[in-house]
Structure formats: structure tokens, C-alpha cells
Amino acid sequence: MQFVVKRDILLKSLNFVQGVVEKKNTLPILSNVLIQLKNKKLSIIATDLDIIFFDEISEVKIVTEGSTTTSAAILYDILRKISSNSELKFDLKTENKLSLKSENADFNLLCLPTDNFPSFANNFEGQEIEINNQKFLKLLNKTRISISNDDTRHYLNGIFIHLTEAQGRNFLTGVATDSHRLSSSSLEINNINDFNSIILPRKTVYQLCSLLSESNDKLSMQLSENKIKFTLGKMKLISKVIDGKFPDYKKVVPVGNNKQLTVSTKDFINSIERVASVSLDRKEGVKLAISRDNIQLSVNSANSGEGNEIIKAEFNSENLNISFNSKYLIDIASEVEDKNLKLNLKDATSPVLVEDLSDKNSYYVIMPMKI
Secondary structure: OEEEEEHHHHHHHHHHHHHHOOOOOOOHHHHEEEEEEEOOEEEEEEEOOOEEEEEEEOOEEEEEOEEEEEEHHHHHHHHHHOOOOOEEEEEEEEOOEEEEEEOOEEEEEEEEOHHHOOOOOOOOOOOOEEEOHHHHHHHHHHHHOOOOOOHHHHHHOEEEEEEEEEOOEEEEEEEEEOOOEEEEEEEEOOOOOOOOOEEEEHHHHHHHHHHHHHOOOOEEEEEOOOEEEEEEOOEEEEEEOOOOOOOOHHHHOOOOOOEEEEEEHHHHHHHHHHHHHHOOOOOOEEEEEEOOOEEEEEEEEOOOEEEEEEEEOEEOOOOEEEEEEHHHHHHHHHHOOOOEEEEEEOOOOOOEEEEEOOOOOEEEEEOOEOO
């Protein structure tokens, strides 16, 4: 196996591989990337057995076809340190030694035979659905902040993607919750006949976000019984979906919250970050003392002191005191596109509905804290 490829082209592909390959693996082959040359193309494949990443590079000069696997982390690290736009010459010397030459540098990388690398059936028979790349990225970014880390309820460790309908229009909706907060975002979609709801695992969500943010290619997705395939130009990401039933989230979305608080999104985030600076672990709750035309924010840490600040706001009700986890509030407020944040409250202990006036298809729910 011999080929020549530009460093920047291969590095871009290996960058995505890093998010898939597990660094500490009981199976050494899963730390490796499969490099395959056939039909005048270079294929890059990586997997952790739950996610498979494929990329195809056609800007390659193939001397002889073949395939091997080598450490994804080491190859990536070497390429990062080689100067941009260099030519890389690869030559498989023996079954377990891959030579890489570039300018004055010469490396010999250890390889494992391709026989041990997992093989995959690619049987996706469902409808191929085209989705707007950037709109889907926005949906994932807005909902992933609420994905749970609780392994005892594995069905919350991802984004629930399903079809919804409102005012005669069809939407693809993503929802995530960790039971302290909930995020929902939807994008209008017309061309879906049937779509089985799925829960997209956290790792897949993050990997997909990095692919979408780096590519303007058309995005399509296709379902099989327990897997989903995303195709983006020449790249493919295939993932298992979470086996489990997502709870009926609509039950926790408050409908009768008529106390409305409007505050500048930027001022609100900056103020919380300032008063939370007194807390070392940033887990302290932030208290909001809300009155008609301002909010007093305060954080009181038993170990390190207290911080207070007053910012302007508009509130259509009597004074109300309520507390939140400061990190959760910042996470949600940071995803709001509008310059103003709208919080719909009921009392000090009921869930709060957060709206984005610039994105009517997204909303957030946050539970208050008892301090």
C-alpha cells in the first residue's frame, strides 16, 4: 500500500476521528483508524462499536492499493505538528509497519492487521430525509445543554428526536432533559412520510455538531431498526440509538405561568457570572429578588463569601423571590437568540418557562432550587 496525500486534507478527516475513537480501550484495534485505498479513493474509518465514522478522500495519489490500521491519536498528533500543505508519503513496509515521510521527517508507525477491525452491514432501508444543515445544528446546540449525565436513567442520556405538528405544519423536534431543566427546539419539515422517534446518544450529538459546524454539505439522515445514518457530503456517521422510552415531557411544560419577567439577555448572563464568581465550585444557587423594574441577584457561599448585583428588568406582578442553579440559567440564557430573555413564572417552587422571542420554535423549562 502506497499513496501520497496533502497533510491538511487528511488532518481534517482525522480531527473528526478523534471524537469517535476511545482513548482507553480494552480492544486495541478500536484505538486505531482504518486506512483503505481502493477505486482511486482513500477511505478513513473509525469506530467505538456504537458510532462509525466514514470519510472518503478523492484528492489522493495512489501508487498501490491496500489497507491497514494504525493509532488514530498518534497519527493525528504527528500531522498536527507537520507544516501546513505538506505532502505526506505513506508506504506500508510490512503488515505491522507503516512508513510516513514528509519533508525532512520520517516516521514508522506500528499497525494492526485489518482482519481484526470490525466490519459493518450498511442496511438502511428507511426513507432518506434531507434536512437543512445549519438549522439542524441549531436544534442540536439548543437542546444538548439539557442532556442528562445520569446513567441510571440511560434514556435521558441523549436528545429525543420526533415529529410534532402545530397549526397544520410538521416539525422535527428535539427535546432533552436532566429533570432539572428541559430544552426543546423544532425545525419545520415537509418531506417526511414516516419517521420513528429516536433518542440520539450524547456522544453522537457532539460528534454530529462538530461535523455540521465544519461542513456546508447537504445533510441527509436515514433510519434502520436500531441505528441512524447521517450523510454529509462524502462523510457518514452511523450511530446506534438509545434503546428506551423517553418520558412524556409535555407534562412538565408549564401552561399557566402568567407572571412575566423580561430582562436583557446579555446583562442577565454577565450579572450571574459576576455574582457567581464568589463561589468556587459554581454550583451555588443564585437568588433572584424580582420587583417591578429590577432584579437583585445574589450568591452566598458559606466557604468563600457573597456577591450581589441589581440589574434593570420588567415584571408584571408583585415582588417574587426565586433561586436557580446558576450554571443551568447561564446555559439556557446563552442559547437565547433574542436580546431580551422572557421568563414566565408562577411562584417560587414551580417550573419556569423560558421563551426566546426571536425563535418561536424553541423553549426551555427550568426548575427552581430550594436555598
